[in-house]
Amino acid sequence: MKRHKRHFDDDRLDRQPLERVLNQAAAQREKTPIRKQSYEASQEVQLWLREQALDASHKPPFEPSLFARHREAEWILSSLRHFYELDLISDVIGTAKSGKEATVYCCVADSRTGLDYLAAKVYRPRMFRSLSNDAIYRNNRVQRDERGRVIRDGRKRNTKQTRAKLDQVSNWISYEFQTQQRLYNAGADVPQPIAQIGNALLMSFVGTPDQPAPRLNEVRLDAEEAQRLFEQMLRNIELFLACDAIHGDLSAYNILYWEGRATIIDFAQAVDPRQSDEVYQLLERDIDRVYRYVAPYGVRADPAALAHSLWMKYLTGSLEVEV
Ligand SMILES: Nc1ncnc2c1ncn2[C@@H]1O[C@H](COP(=O)(O)OP(=O)(O)OP(=O)(O)O)[C@@H](O)[C@H]1O
Ligand SMILES: [Mg+2]
Numbered sequence: 001m002k003r004h005k006r007h008f009d010d011d012r013l014d015r016q017p018l019e020r021v022l023n024q025a026a027a028q029r030e031k032t033p034i035r036k037q038s039y040e041a042s043q044e045v046q047l048w049l050r051e052q053a054l055d056a057s058h059k060p061p062f063e064p065s066l067f068a069r070h071r072e073a074e075w076i077l078s079s080l081r082h083f084y085e086l087d088l089i090s091d092v093i094g095t096a097k098s099g100k101e102a103t104v105y106c107c108v109a110d111s112r113t114g115l116d117y118l119a120a121k122v123y124r125p126r127m128f129r130s131l132s133n134d135a136i137y138r139n140n141r142v143q144r145d146e147r148g149r150v151i152r153d154g155r156k157r158n159t160k161q162t163r164a165k166l167d168q169v170s171n172w173i174s175y176e177f178q179t180q181q182r183l184y185n186a187g188a189d190v191p192q193p194i195a196q197i198g199n200a201l202l203m204s205f206v207g208t209p210d211q212p213a214p215r216l217n218e219v220r221l222d223a224e225e226a227q228r229l230f231e232q233m234l235r236n237i238e239l240f241l242a243c244d245a246i247h248g249d250l251s252a253y254n255i256l257y258w259e260g261r262a263t264i265i266d267f268a269q270a271v272d273p274r275q276s277d278e279v280y281q282l283l284e285r286d287i288d289r290v291y292r293y294v295a296p297y298g299v300r301a302d303p304a305a306l307a308h309s310l311w312m313k314y315l316t317g318s319l320e321v322e323v
Contacts, residue, residue: 041074044162045125049078049198059085064092066105072125079122079200080105087112088195088202089120096205096212101126101268106209107202117205118194123173170198172268177201179245179267186323188239189232190264206256206263216252216262216293226297229262233290234306235321236264237283241314242323246271246279250286252293273314283307 062084067073083089089107096104102123109115177196180203184190191203207213221229233255240247247254248269256263273279284307291303313319 042162045166046078048163048166049075066092066094075125076103076105076122079198080107080120082197083107083118083120083195083200083202086195089118092120094209096207099266106205106212113194115204117209119191119203119205121201121203123169123199173199173201176267176270179270182243183240183245183267186239186243188236188243188264189262190267206258206265213256213258213263216255216257219257221257221294221297223298225260226294226299229257230290230294230299230301232262233264234287237286237290238310238313238319239321239323240270241273241283241310242319242321244272244274246273246282247286248282251289255290280307280311283311 062077062081064077064080067076070076080089080092087110090110091108092105093108094106096106096119098104102121105120105122107118107120109118174196177193180190180193180201184192191206194202194204196202205212216229233250237247237250245267247264247267248271249266250264254264254266256265271279271282273283284304287307287310288303291299291301291306310319
């Protein structure tokens with residue numbers, strides 16, 4: 001009995017300072033103006049990220065030191081953790097590059113993948129936030145529902161709910177992954193896509209961790225290399241068409257150059273010629289931008305005529321590449 005009472009008393013003693021702290025905190029909250037909660041810390045966003053996680057209790061926690069002090073550490077780790085849990089990566093060791101919409105990290109591939117390094121493209125929270133401004137439409141993205149069907153009246157469906165927005169972005173990231181997969185399987189010069197979960201894409205890494213492959217706009221070629229590269233790009237553009245795809249944002253900024261080989265990246269804005277009316281202009285622009293890059297090296301061609309000829313072949317089913 002005494003023992004019990006003492007416990008009760010102890011409890012009260014312990015609780016008093018705690019209550020004081022709680023009260024002080026409550027008073028403080030009343031005085032402090034309410035700060036806007038960060039988007040990625042919002043409950044729905046965190047719940048959405050957690051829902052995608054698997055039970056990986058058999059593994060040590062995923063804590064790459066790279067992000068220890070990173071402003072968006074929680075967001076990045078929640079995005080990459082799934083790949084760790086699926087035994088696809090074992091560590092994250094560097095940042096390959098930060099683009100406008102996403103950051104690409106260099107990961108150590110899990111030995112079971114048979115690869116050395118993998119590139120993880122993680123879309124930023126900003127990307128998810130900007131959806132209310134119809135960013136997807138401005139960027140020419142194809143809207144898909146959860147079954148992969150094209151949504152034509154996406155504007156009406158673009159509800160204000162965070163959850164719906166998150167799913168929407170996740171759908172087009174998945175579309176980016178599926179396009180890259182289709183092109184890779186057809187033999188195009190694109191990184192091998194490995195997996196996509198939520199806001200992150202995993203693919204083969206071009207270059208080395210110390211020296212990620214430079215983009216074409218960062219290298220100098222000789223005339224012969226430039227000619228070879230232009231032909232390689234035209235072959236790829238034709239192969240893309242044979243797979244019912246147009247890159248839509250092809251330029252020296254989305255082509256990596258490593259050991260004499262070009263690799264096309266970033267299929268976020270790819271379009272299916274059967275689904276969009278603006279495709280011909282996009283095809284023409286893709287070829288023109290590549291041509292403008294190689295022209296100073298002495299390559300001569302008529303990009304508009306090349307686009308026209310490829311388009312005619314596409315429409316008449318007489319493309320020369322085999323898929
Ligand atoms: N597989 C890869 N291997 C090595 N580096 C890569 C790979 N994929 C992308 N990168 C690097 O990450 C950068 C950003 O990738 P990507 O172009 O796909 O994203 P983005 O956000 O659309 O970028 P941007 O807005 O600059 O076009 C690339 O310019 C490239 O330097
Ligand atoms: Mg890019």
